[in-house]
Amino acid sequence: MKESLLTERQKEILRYRKQGYTQQQIADIIDTSKANVCTIEKAAMENIKKAKETLEFLYTLDATHLCTIKAGSDFLEAAKEIFNEAEKIGIKVRYDTISLINRMRDSNPERFRARYIREDIIVYINEDGDIYFN
Amino acid sequence: MKESLLTERQKEILRYRKQGYTQQQIADIIDTSKANVCTIEKAAMENIKKAKETLEFLYTLDATHLCTIKAGSDFLEAAKEIFNEAEKIGIKVRYDTISLINRMRDSNPERFRARYIREDIIVYINEDGDIYFN
DNA sequence: ATAAACTTAAACACTTCTGCTTAACCCATT
């Protein structure tokens, strides 16, 4: 059993990239094609995404569904809704409006367009008032 | 490409477990053997561990090696060493002694025995003074 | 418009993971 999702090859390439090498330069160093470097880098990033989503799932295991933000809402509305729903079930949200919106955006930047939400977002809350998005 | 490391089967079992069911009860519900439930649960936990280690690697990509804590040290010594080494390279550690020790223990509980460290721990620091362990 | 950097797709051999069964085992409680 490997200890990380990333293979040695993938880590190697991420390290070189971090150092600023281009895919072509890396291809020369490790003696393969740049297409291959690209593929491996892409696989690495997919693995990183998977890892994040796996841990997200763990959070939602602890948490309960709070509400679902409908596509098309703007995020101030969304934040308001979250605070309301949390109040209904008697839990105090651990974030102020600004941090909440930041967390929302960080959790899945592609789902935002300016201040609008493009896809439904499922919102979870745990006993401590931590909020998670899916 | 799956979006999470965990399969549906694995998530299903983690959910039931969270609700307090025994492996036997789950086996009955999903119509399989308890040995199988055990195996799947174990696989799920290994996947979660992998996910954590994958993200740990990302942190260490940003960070530089600070020092290695030798097996056998106690953790007050370890904390002192970390502060010293960080000072040498002119970075202020973002944690006080207590939080640092907590983070150290949380990062890999099996490596601790009372206040002693059982295996070498590689310590990384980034520009912001965040500390990571391996 | 040219070149450099990067992405994509199809195909391939190989390796690893997944869920499952069976059968045995450990460790508390009773």
Added chain:
DNA sequence: AATGGGTTAAGCAGAAGTGTTTAAGTTTAT
């Protein structure tokens, strides 16, 4: 000593991931 909860190991078929190549396609900057 029996019961209930949990773990382990070997083995298997099917699914999914890995690194490669080749060849064609974008993007981006000069």
